[in-house]
Structures are given as structure tokens and as C-alpha cells.
Amino acid sequence: MSSDEMGSSAGVEVDRMAGAVPEPGSVKSDPILVADRVRRSFGGLTAVDVRRLEVQRGTITALIGPNGAGKSTLFNLLTGFDRVDQGDWTFQGSKINGKPGHKVARAGMVRTFQLTKALTRMSVLDNMLLGAQDQFGERMAGAFLRSVWGRQERANTVRALELLERFKLIDKREDMAGSLSGGQRKLLEMARALMTDPAMIMLDEPMAGVNPALVQSLLGHITSLRDEGKTVLFVEHDMDVIMGISDWIVVLAQGQVIAEGTPSDIRSNKQVIDAYLGAQDVDEAGSADE
Amino acid sequence: MDLVSILAESTRSAFGPIAAIYALAAIGLNLHFGYTGLLNFGQVGFMLVGAYGVGISVELFGLPLLVGFGVGLACAFLLALLLGIPTLRLRADYLAITTIAAAEVLRLVYRAGFAEPLTGGVYGLQNLSDGFRSINPFDPGERYGWGALAYNGNHMWVLVVTWGLVAVMCGLVWMLMHSPWGRVIKGIREDEEAVRSLGKNVFAYKMQILVLGGLVGALAGCMLAVYQASIQPDQFKPQVTFFLWVILLLGGAGRVFGPVLGAMAFWFLMNFTDGVLRGLGSMGLLPFLDGPDYGAIQLAFVGLLLVLLIVFRPQGLIGDRKEMLINVK
Amino acid sequence: MRTRLATVLLALITAILVIPGPAATADEQGGESLYGQILDPQDRDQGVEGIMITIHSGEDEIAAVETGPDGNWEAELPGPGTYRVVVDQESIPSEFALRESSIVVDGESEVEVAAGDERPLILALEEAGASEDADSTETPSDGADAQDGGADAPADDESIAAPTTSGSFGDRFAQLTASGLLYGLVIAISAIGLSLIFGTTKMINFAHGDMVTFGAMIALLFSTGSAGLGNSLLAIFLGLAGAVLLGAFFDGRIARMPLLIAQWAAIMLGIALATVLGLMGDSVGWQVPLWAAAVIAVAMGAVLGAGMEQYVWRPLRHRNVALIQMFIVSIGVALVLRHVILVLFGAGRSRYAGYQIQDTVSLGPISMPPRDLVVMGVAIVVLVAVACLLQFTRIGKAMRAVSDNRDLAESSGINVDRVTLYVWGLGGGLASLGGVLYGLNQIVEYEMGFRLLLLMFAAVILGGLGTAYGAMVGGLAVGLVAMLSTLWFPTQMMQAWALALMILMLLVRPQGLLGRRERVG
Structure with missing residues (x-):
């Protein structure tokens, strides 16, 4: 039912969220990801303690919070890159808690990293091809049967080149990924994640360290992902960016969800302003210039 | 000091059976380190189980040579699993520690008194190459080759088979590394988290490559047993592994022909320095040293070579300098 | 760089191929030999000297060798063929006996040597009477392994000595x-x-x-x-210590250049002193x-x-x-x-x-x-x-x-x-x-x-x-x-x-x- 609404009117936020209530742990009409009582502590310190979190399908959801709020830890937990102390979460209706990172990715939830992980000594095209799923040639025995994987490889290459074209990296396809600039690496990482054809893409600070000229194009790419029907969850610092493109914002402080809502809800939420915006305003001005 | 004959002898060893066997073992190490970034400091352990697989099967149980090869390879397979399961999920250094320790412990156990009924203890095993020589197509009495590179029939047979295996393995490595499977492997070398985030089971790939490289190492051990016709546990000291590292880094890690070139260059250098040291010694120019010291000096030299290579020429003889410079970790 | 290296290597290889190596074929001509090492079963790092080994071809004795101080022996053979190796039982120290094995029977062994082979032959000793005793121990299959039997365990150099007390x-x-x-x-x-x-x-x-x-x-x-060697080492390490200490205390506190000079001066001084002490040799012993x-x-x-x-x-x-x-x-x-x-x-x-031999204290x-x-x-x-x-x-x-x-x-x-x-x-x-x-x-x-x-x-x-x-x-x-x-x-x-x-x-x-x-x- 919500997919109809999504297709009909891009840009109208209320439609996408289907009237979800702006409160912590709010119930969504068509959640793609549902997390319940997720806890992780380091030593005696509780880094993440999320009672309930639902992410609506086909939206851009932003995860914000002051430094050390546990955003990245939550990210790592949800994507299977860190072991959880307790908690359950389902993705597209099936349980994925406790699954290792590669299985989460295969299930359709793919992530990027805060510190970009371009595979530096491989070509840009090889980076892309690594993203393709179910490759026969990636099995050890299959590797010897070039005639079998050759066709699949050609199809993947076509798709990779299309994505590189879209992300304006087509001229760099034969270059070593290590020779790209920071912003280009972010683009490559995003394109590579799309190669896996995910249902949901999780971006860990996609704008960090990107030169301001590239920010707009990155934002454009993120919105176009949503418009293609993919769900985007991202962690970000830059408040302007978040307010501009998110359909829904989840605020994390000291490991807990303290508020949820549309950008306008969050802007007027007193608790958020106290916990985050007020304290962060000064810092933001500094970090945005980098 | 006869420099020409030293050079000739060195060249001879660069093409000899030992160089071929080390090239083979270094190909295994190249799979581990050069392509995947696994720090295996115990490749000699794989050679040891391979050699003793042949030795025990052939001398003790009188089984055919091919069965011996099978036993050796099976042992290497088990060893790789034993080393890989606890360490491959952890940081690279845990594998390094475990492999260096396991290889040495294996040697100590194989040479121990209680293992003597099976392994021959410190004396080792002998009479291992009859089966191999019985299918020798060359005439043992004839000499084949030219100039300094002439070998008798038996050695020629070992040479042909071992270099043949090296060629086959090089082909294998080339095919694997130019396939999507090889792409995943190289991706793991660059950043295993990124590869995992793209839905690849990194642990399984690392395990596959650990087993594969270990099998190639064991094959080298099998050939060593066949070539020498006898094996002693003390041939499998840790320095063999370090020789293999020098070979790999000298030739160029992550290159198909790196280990081959490295093995030839390494044995050339070893014999050359040995010849020169002995020559100088016999001329009385090294008053402080006597015979056994030359070997020690050479080993110190190998260590120094390892340090200098990794610091000043990490790409080896045929690596790509540019590719190495990008490597910012 | 790469091509240059390859060229040099290729040139070298070609040169060697063309030169007929005079000494290169030395091991091919009179190549066949038998060799081995006889070790002390009580201490596997020690060889046993003076064991006589003769080698026969048919009825003729063609070589007689004796093990050296490290237990090594080697015999040149006239050519490929089957040889009979006989160990002179009289020359074996009385506390040991030659171990029997699949190819060594009654002190004799038949070996086949192929062309160009340098063949090792394993001749092992065991403690006299070991093989007879073995049957009475719990593990008869352990044959030659007298050394597992508790108190008389030999010091195997590669293992760590554990106390071998008897008792409950x-x-x-x-x-x-x-x-x-x-x-x-x-x-x-x-x-x-x-x-x-x-x-x-x-x-x-x-x-x-x-x-x-x-x-x-x-x-x-x-x-x-300690004499020459010890004094020299001490001097070098004194120099190094000076450099390290200078670095530890003054790094970041004074300018880099004078510090570097002082450090290298310390090292050079150490080396100079080491050379002097080394030349004086053993005259300064302590x-x-x-x-x-x-x-x-x-x-x-x-x-x-x-x-x-x-x-x-x-x-x-x-x-x-x-x-x-x-x-x-x-x-x-x-x-x-x-x-x-x-x-x-x-x-x-x-x-x-x-500190080797001490009376034990009982607690x-x-x-x-x-x-x-x-x-x-x-x-x-x-x-x-x-x-x-x-x-x-x-x-x-x-x-x-x-x-x-x-x-x-x-x-x-x-x-x-x-x-x-x-x-x-x-x-x-x-x-x-x-x-x-x-x-x-x-x-x-x-x-x-x-x-x-x-x-x-x-x-x-x-x-x-x-x-x-x-x-x-x-x-x-x-x-x-x-x-x-x-x-x-x-x-x-x-x-x-x-x-x-x-x-x-x-x-x-x-x-x-x-x-x-x-x-x-």
C-alpha cells in the first residue's frame, strides 16, 4: 500500500512516512528494518541501548546525534560488523541479528564506511565488479571455467560502467582506486555498494571530508537512490544537509533514541535542541568548513 | 679465488632442483602473502608434513609414491584448517604467531624420541626415491644440458618434474588471479572489511587460500623428499621459511613469476656469497672466521637482505613501484 | 630499473652458459658417494668419533672410513652400483650398540647408489642392551626408545630439561x-x-x-x-648507550643538529674505543x-x-x-x-x-x-x-x-x-x-x-x-x-x-x- 504512495508524489514528505508519529520508537506503516532492544556496551560503558527503531521503506532516514552518541556503533551492529550484547532486528521481515556482515549484505542491506575503504591497489572497475553478487567465477572451482563466468562478467561490466557513468567516474575506470581524491572515493564506494543491488543502503557519514563542490552532487545521488525505490539510512553531522534531504530523522544521544520525526518536527523539538543542537552549533560551524 | 667457477656454480644452483623446490614453496607463500596479505611465518611446516607424508608412507609402509604425495597433501590440508580456524577471524598478527610456533613445534615433535618409530626421530627417513627413479625416462648414466648446466639423468628427471610443477602452479596462479575469485582475494588484501560489506564471506576465502598455499608448500616438501631420497627434521628449521620470504620479496610479492625469479636470484646469491667467503677464507683474508662461521654470516646476510628489501625495494625485482607507493595503510 | 636488472641478469646467465665451467662439473665426475653422521644417543648434538666403516663391492673392499669428531663420515665410490656397508662393531664404544633397522642388519647394510648420487646412510647408535630391555617395558613397540624411560632420559638438546624425579x-x-x-x-x-x-x-x-x-x-x-671480544662489545654498547641516553633526555629540548652530532660522536667514540681494546686483545682480561x-x-x-x-x-x-x-x-x-x-x-x-653441580635443598x-x-x-x-x-x-x-x-x-x-x-x-x-x-x-x-x-x-x-x-x-x-x-x-x-x-x-x-x-x- 505504501509503495503506491511512494511512486505517486516524490518530494511530499508526509506521504512517504504515512503519518508516522514523531516520537522515539514510533511505529511505521511499512518498515523495512525493525530493531528491538539493541544493546552494546564496552567495558562498563553502554554505547548503544536502542529500545525500538523502525525504518520506513523507500525513505531517506538520517541518524544524528552528538559525538559519541553511538551512531557508528549502532551502524556496525545493524550491519553485522560488531557483535551485539543483546537485541533482535529484522530486515524485510526476516531476522538478521547475529548474522555476520557478509550475510547482512547479501540480504540486501549494504553499508559504506566513515573512513572510505577504497581498495587502493585495484582498478576502479575491479572495485565495482567486486560488488556484483552471485558470481559463479567467485567460487574457487568456478574460477577455472572462464567460459562460464565470462558472460556474467561482461554483463556485470556493462552495469558497472553504467554506474560509473552516473557517478562521473567513467574516465577513471582503469586508474588505481588509490589515486582518486577523497570525494571521488566516496562516490566510488557508493557506486560499489549499488553494484550489490541492495534494497537498503547505509551510508556512514557520506559527506565527511568531501570538498563542498562535491556535496551537492552527492546529495543529488542520495535523493535519486530514494526515487528509484531504495531505502537510505545515513549518519551525518552537517545539519543543513540533513534537514534538506531527509524524510525522517532519528536523534541518538548517549546510545538512546531521544527523538524521531520529520525535519520540521526535529527543528522544533526542545529536547533535541538541548541535547544536541545547542551544544553542537558552535562545533558545526567549524567542521562544515573542512 | 676462481671467480668464473664460482659464478658458474652459482648459476648452476639457480637452475638446480633446490631452487625449483624453493620456488614451488614460495609460490604457496605468494598466494598467502602476495595476493591475500596473510602473514604465514610457518610455510616450512607445510613442507615438513608434505615431506614426511611421502617419507612415512614410502619407507615405513612401502606404499607407492603417489599415495605418499596424497598423504602429504592431506596432512597439509589438515594443518591449514588447524591453523586457520582459530586465527583467520582475528588480526593478521595472530596468524603470524600461530604459524611460526606451529611449524617449529611440528619439527620438535617429529624429531622427538617418542615419534622415532614413525618419523625416524633425529635421523629421519631414507630410501624415498626408488619409486620416482623407476619411472625416470632419462638415462641415469647420461649427462644432459650444456656447460655449467649439465645434470645427470636422475637430477634431470627431478629438475624436469619440479620445474614442470612450478610452471603448472604458475599457470594455476595466473588463472586464479585473473578470475573473479582472484579479485575477491586481492580485495581482501586491500581491505577485508570493505569486501565483507559487499557480501563476500571473507573467512571462507582466507581459508581457501591458506589451504591452497599450504598444499603447494607441501608439494614442495614432497619433491624435497624425492630429490634427496632422505629427510631429516632439522632440514625444516624456521630459517627455511625466512628464505622463502626473502625469495618472495626479492622476486616481487603478488606477481606470478615473482617467486620463480626470486628463488633463482636467491640461490644464485647464496652460492655466490658462499663461494666468495670461502675463497677469501682460503686466501687467508678472513682471519677471525673459520668454516662454520661462513654459514652463520650468510644467514645474517639473509636477514639483512630481508630488512633492506622490505624498506627500500618492497616491490622486489619485478614488482610495480607505483603500485607499492599507493599502498597507504 | 626493472629492465636494467633484467638485462644484467640475462647477460650474466648467457655468459655462464657459454663458459664451460671447469670446476662446475666436479660433482658430476666422481660424483657417487655415501655419507652420514653417527650421533651419541644420549646427547644428539654430539657425534661419536672413531667408528670404522668399510664399504665393499662384491668381495672387494673399496673404501674404509672413520667417523670424525662430529660423527661425520663420507666415502667416495668408484661408480654407481650396489654396495655393502659394514660397520666395525669393535670400534663402537662399549656402552652403545648399532641400532637395527629395515636396512641395517647385523652391522651390515646393502645400498644401491645411482649415478651421480651423494647418498646419505642412516647409521644410528642406541644404548647397549636397549633393544633387549624394550620388551620388558610397558611399550614394547617403542623398540629403540629407551630414552622415554624416566630417570635415564638423555639430554635432548632441542627440548627443555624437565626434572625427572622418581617417586609417587x-x-x-x-x-x-x-x-x-x-x-x-x-x-x-x-x-x-x-x-x-x-x-x-x-x-x-x-x-x-x-x-x-x-x-x-x-x-x-x-x-x-672477558678479554678482547668482551671489552670491544662493552665499548660499542657504551657508545650506543651514550647516543640513546642523549636522545632520550635532549630530544625536543635542544636543536636537532647538535644532538645528532653528539649522538654520532658517542657512537664513533664507542667504536674507536672498541677497536683499540680489540687490538690490545687479551692483555686486558678480567x-x-x-x-x-x-x-x-x-x-x-x-x-x-x-x-x-x-x-x-x-x-x-x-x-x-x-x-x-x-x-x-x-x-x-x-x-x-x-x-x-x-x-x-x-x-x-x-x-x-x-652453578652446575649443587647440592639440592629439600622443602x-x-x-x-x-x-x-x-x-x-x-x-x-x-x-x-x-x-x-x-x-x-x-x-x-x-x-x-x-x-x-x-x-x-x-x-x-x-x-x-x-x-x-x-x-x-x-x-x-x-x-x-x-x-x-x-x-x-x-x-x-x-x-x-x-x-x-x-x-x-x-x-x-x-x-x-x-x-x-x-x-x-x-x-x-x-x-x-x-x-x-x-x-x-x-x-x-x-x-x-x-x-x-x-x-x-x-x-x-x-x-x-x-x-x-x-x-x-
Whole structure:
């Protein structure tokens, strides 16, 4: 039912969220990801303690919070890159808690990293091809049967080149990924994640360290992902960016969800302003210039 | 000091059976380190189980040579699993520690008194190459080759088979590394988290490559047993592994022909320095040293070579300098 | 560069191919030979001299050889064929007998030698009467293995000597617990440095075992009388110590250039002094008691560690050499160190004179020579002192802080490089001390450190890589397990059990007993 609404009117936020209530742990009409009582502590310190979190399908959801709020830890937990102390979460209706990172990715939830992980000594095209799923040639025995994987490889290459074209990296396809600039690496990482054809893409600070000229194009790419029907969850610092493109914002402080809502809800939420915006305003001005 | 004959002898060893066997073992190490970034400091352990697989099967149980090869390879397979399961999920250094320790412990156990009924203890095993020589197509009495590179029939047979295996393995490595499977492997070398985030089971790939490289190492051990016709546990000291590292880094890690070139260059250098040291010694120019010291000096030299290579020429003889410079970790 | 190298190589190879090597074919012409080594079954590092071996072809005796001082023999053969090798039973020392095997029957062996073969022939001795006795022991299949039988176990050089007391299980248990404790203390002392160095630099120092050997050798050198070599080494290390100390105290406080000049001046001075002392040779001989030699060894070990940090590791870190590369460098350094020690001190196996034979002191079921009690006492005192240093002093706290989180420590104003230098100094000194203590308890030889290194690895992984206290706990645990395993299993399996313990730990709790979970990811 919500997919109809999504297709009909891009840009109208209320439609996408289907009237979800702006409160912590709010119930969504068509959640793609549902997390319940997720806890992780380091030593005696509780880094993440999320009672309930639902992410609506086909939206851009932003995860914000002051430094050390546990955003990245939550990210790592949800994507299977860190072991959880307790908690359950389902993705597209099936349980994925406790699954290792590669299985989460295969299930359709793919992530990027805060510190970009371009595979530096491989070509840009090889980076892309690594993203393709179910490759026969990636099995050890299959590797010897070039005639079998050759066709699949050609199809993947076509798709990779299309994505590189879209992300304006087509001229760099034969270059070593290590020779790209920071912003280009972010683009490559995003394109590579799309190669896996995910249902949901999780971006860990996609704008960090990107030169301001590239920010707009990155934002454009993120919105176009949503418009293609993919769900985007991202962690970000830059408040302007978040307010501009998110359909829904989840605020994390000291490991807990303290508020949820549309950008306008969050802007007027007193608790958020106290916990985050007020304290962060000064810092933001500094970090945005980098 | 006869420099020409030293050079000739060195060249001879660069093409000899030992160089071929080390090239083979270094190909295994190249799979581990050069392509995947696994720090295996115990490749000699794989050679040891391979050699003793042949030795025990052939001398003790009188089984055919091919069965011996099978036993050796099976042992290497088990060893790789034993080393890989606890360490491959952890940081690279845990594998390094475990492999260096396991290889040495294996040697100590194989040479121990209680293992003597099976392994021959410190004396080792002998009479291992009859089966191999019985299918020798060359005439043992004839000499084949030219100039300094002439070998008798038996050695020629070992040479042909071992270099043949090296060629086959090089082909294998080339095919694997130019396939999507090889792409995943190289991706793991660059950043295993990124590869995992793209839905690849990194642990399984690392395990596959650990087993594969270990099998190639064991094959080298099998050939060593066949070539020498006898094996002693003390041939499998840790320095063999370090020789293999020098070979790999000298030739160029992550290159198909790196280990081959490295093995030839390494044995050339070893014999050359040995010849020169002995020559100088016999001329009385090294008053402080006597015979056994030359070997020690050479080993110190190998260590120094390892340090200098990794610091000043990490790409080896045929690596790509540019590719190495990008490597910012 | 690449093409140039390839060209040179190709040219060289072509040249060799064209030149008919005169000596190159030497081993092809009269190539066939038989060789072997006959070892003392009680000490497998000693050969047995003077055993006569004759070689016959048909009825003719074609060669007669005798084993040399190292037990080696070699006989040239006239050509390929089948030979009969006969060992003269009379020439074998009466306490030994020739071991029978599949190819050695009644002192005779038939061997086939192919063209160009240099064939080894295994001729092994066993203790006289061993094979007869074997049938009466519990394990008849063990044939030649008289050495498993308790008290008369031979000293196998490659294994660690465990006490072989007879008596009830309880007595042996107590005795082995005591020696396990002793052994564990030695491992702990040596391993603290390994763990701290890992903590501060994230590097595994594969050369740590050879630093242990270094300490043992230096103490041996100065306690048995040092002359030219000892004086020269001392002078070089004095120079190095000067340079390191200058660096530690003045780095960042005075300008770089004068500091560098002063440091190199100190090193040059040391080398000059070493040369002078070396030329004077043995005329300046002196000798100190072992405790003083141990102090010198610890000081020199500290200088060695700090010197390596200053002149190898720090420059490499500043060049941004990747960690994996650093591991390989440390392997190279280990090889260099081990074999320089081998060249300087030889491959002989020795003990500290004057401490070899001692009357044992009995404490209940445990009897120990006084030297072992001293070793334990020293080890405990030093461990407590190190713990106090880490817990209460400023530099100790800084070490733990850097070990915990290098970046955080750096940003909170700790001079990380200086702390690392101190850690290397401390680690080197402790490794040396460990070597002296280990040497007192066991045998001093050039590979002793490497064998201890395996146990140190087990100890630091057991306790938690990077934690000093973990190394202490892990060391004790590994020592105890290794020694107690000899209650049921052969002594040569000791290291295997330590390794098994380590692998088990990696499976269930990879961060170690005292480590934190985040570290291993």
C-alpha cells in the first residue's frame, strides 16, 4: 500500500512516512528494518541501548546525534560488523541479528564506511565488479571455467560502467582506486555498494571530508537512490544537509533514541535542541568548513 | 679465488632442483602473502608434513609414491584448517604467531624420541626415491644440458618434474588471479572489511587460500623428499621459511613469476656469497672466521637482505613501484 | 630499473652458459658417494668419533672410513652400483650398540647408489642392551626408545630439561609444579617486554627471543672471563648507550643538529674505543662473578632494545612503513641478531660455571638446587618491581597509557616516542635478565631464545596481547602447563602443549585473559 504512495508524489514528505508519529520508537506503516532492544556496551560503558527503531521503506532516514552518541556503533551492529550484547532486528521481515556482515549484505542491506575503504591497489572497475553478487567465477572451482563466468562478467561490466557513468567516474575506470581524491572515493564506494543491488543502503557519514563542490552532487545521488525505490539510512553531522534531504530523522544521544520525526518536527523539538543542537552549533560551524 | 667457477656454480644452483623446490614453496607463500596479505611465518611446516607424508608412507609402509604425495597433501590440508580456524577471524598478527610456533613445534615433535618409530626421530627417513627413479625416462648414466648446466639423468628427471610443477602452479596462479575469485582475494588484501560489506564471506576465502598455499608448500616438501631420497627434521628449521620470504620479496610479492625469479636470484646469491667467503677464507683474508662461521654470516646476510628489501625495494625485482607507493595503510 | 636488472641478469646467465665451467662439473665426475653422521644417543648434538666403516663391492673392499669428531663420515665410490656397508662393531664404544633397522642388519647394510648420487646412510647408535630391555617395558613397540624411560632420559638438546624425579605421583606433581613455577617466572620476565612493545607500537617483535639469547651470552662472556671480544662489545654498547641516553633526555629540548652530532660522536667514540681494546686483545682480561655479569647483561640488553628502537623502529615508523612490513623487518632483525651471536660466541652449549653441580635443598616433597631458588627469588622481586613501576611511577603510567591508546596518549601530551624508547629499554633489559635466569636453569646456546620465544608467544596471547600483567599471568600458566604435561606426556611435547593452549585460547577468548574484546577485531 505504501509503495503506491511512494511512486505517486516524490518530494511530499508526509506521504512517504504515512503519518508516522514523531516520537522515539514510533511505529511505521511499512518498515523495512525493525530493531528491538539493541544493546552494546564496552567495558562498563553502554554505547548503544536502542529500545525500538523502525525504518520506513523507500525513505531517506538520517541518524544524528552528538559525538559519541553511538551512531557508528549502532551502524556496525545493524550491519553485522560488531557483535551485539543483546537485541533482535529484522530486515524485510526476516531476522538478521547475529548474522555476520557478509550475510547482512547479501540480504540486501549494504553499508559504506566513515573512513572510505577504497581498495587502493585495484582498478576502479575491479572495485565495482567486486560488488556484483552471485558470481559463479567467485567460487574457487568456478574460477577455472572462464567460459562460464565470462558472460556474467561482461554483463556485470556493462552495469558497472553504467554506474560509473552516473557517478562521473567513467574516465577513471582503469586508474588505481588509490589515486582518486577523497570525494571521488566516496562516490566510488557508493557506486560499489549499488553494484550489490541492495534494497537498503547505509551510508556512514557520506559527506565527511568531501570538498563542498562535491556535496551537492552527492546529495543529488542520495535523493535519486530514494526515487528509484531504495531505502537510505545515513549518519551525518552537517545539519543543513540533513534537514534538506531527509524524510525522517532519528536523534541518538548517549546510545538512546531521544527523538524521531520529520525535519520540521526535529527543528522544533526542545529536547533535541538541548541535547544536541545547542551544544553542537558552535562545533558545526567549524567542521562544515573542512 | 676462481671467480668464473664460482659464478658458474652459482648459476648452476639457480637452475638446480633446490631452487625449483624453493620456488614451488614460495609460490604457496605468494598466494598467502602476495595476493591475500596473510602473514604465514610457518610455510616450512607445510613442507615438513608434505615431506614426511611421502617419507612415512614410502619407507615405513612401502606404499607407492603417489599415495605418499596424497598423504602429504592431506596432512597439509589438515594443518591449514588447524591453523586457520582459530586465527583467520582475528588480526593478521595472530596468524603470524600461530604459524611460526606451529611449524617449529611440528619439527620438535617429529624429531622427538617418542615419534622415532614413525618419523625416524633425529635421523629421519631414507630410501624415498626408488619409486620416482623407476619411472625416470632419462638415462641415469647420461649427462644432459650444456656447460655449467649439465645434470645427470636422475637430477634431470627431478629438475624436469619440479620445474614442470612450478610452471603448472604458475599457470594455476595466473588463472586464479585473473578470475573473479582472484579479485575477491586481492580485495581482501586491500581491505577485508570493505569486501565483507559487499557480501563476500571473507573467512571462507582466507581459508581457501591458506589451504591452497599450504598444499603447494607441501608439494614442495614432497619433491624435497624425492630429490634427496632422505629427510631429516632439522632440514625444516624456521630459517627455511625466512628464505622463502626473502625469495618472495626479492622476486616481487603478488606477481606470478615473482617467486620463480626470486628463488633463482636467491640461490644464485647464496652460492655466490658462499663461494666468495670461502675463497677469501682460503686466501687467508678472513682471519677471525673459520668454516662454520661462513654459514652463520650468510644467514645474517639473509636477514639483512630481508630488512633492506622490505624498506627500500618492497616491490622486489619485478614488482610495480607505483603500485607499492599507493599502498597507504 | 626493472629492465636494467633484467638485462644484467640475462647477460650474466648467457655468459655462464657459454663458459664451460671447469670446476662446475666436479660433482658430476666422481660424483657417487655415501655419507652420514653417527650421533651419541644420549646427547644428539654430539657425534661419536672413531667408528670404522668399510664399504665393499662384491668381495672387494673399496673404501674404509672413520667417523670424525662430529660423527661425520663420507666415502667416495668408484661408480654407481650396489654396495655393502659394514660397520666395525669393535670400534663402537662399549656402552652403545648399532641400532637395527629395515636396512641395517647385523652391522651390515646393502645400498644401491645411482649415478651421480651423494647418498646419505642412516647409521644410528642406541644404548647397549636397549633393544633387549624394550620388551620388558610397558611399550614394547617403542623398540629403540629407551630414552622415554624416566630417570635415564638423555639430554635432548632441542627440548627443555624437565626434572625427572622418581617417586609417587604426588611427589612428582609437587616437584613439577615447583619447576613449572620457576619456568613460568622466567617466561613471564622475558615476555613482559614483548607484550609492552606490542602494546605501544602494535608490533610483534620476532627478535625478542634473540634478545633473550643475547642476555644469556653476555652474562656467560663476562662471568667466564672477558678479554678482547668482551671489552670491544662493552665499548660499542657504551657508545650506543651514550647516543640513546642523549636522545632520550635532549630530544625536543635542544636543536636537532647538535644532538645528532653528539649522538654520532658517542657512537664513533664507542667504536674507536672498541677497536683499540680489540687490538690490545687479551692483555686486558678480567672476570666478574655471575651476578655482576648479569647486571652488565641487563644493562647491555636495555641498550640493545633502546638502540634498536632509536635506529631501526622509530625511523621506520616515521617513514610510515606498514605494520605487516614491520613484522617482516623484525624477522630479518632476528636472523641477523641470532647469527651474529652465533659468529661471535659459537654454536657450543655451555652452562654458567660454578652453578652446575649443587647440592639440592629439600622443602617438603620439593628438592631444588639453591640456584633455582635464587632464580625464583630474583624473578619474583623483579616482577613485583616492574608491577610497581607500571602502577605507581609517572613513566610507568605513561607506558600503560600509550599501550592502551597511542593516539589518545599523544593528544593528551605524552611524548609517545620517548615512552616507546623506555619501553624498548625496559623490554630489552628484562629479556636479557630472562636469558640469564633461563641459562642458569637450562643450557646457554644460540637458539635458546628462539625456543623460549614460542612459549612467550603462548604466554602473551594467553594473558592478552599488549597487557604487561597478562604476560605475567600467561607466563606462569604456560610454564606450569608445560612442566606438568611431562607428568603424562614426553618432555618433547612441552611446546606442543603450550601451543595447544594458545590455540584453545584463540578459539574461546582471543583477547586473552586480561585483554579487552575490542582489540582483536
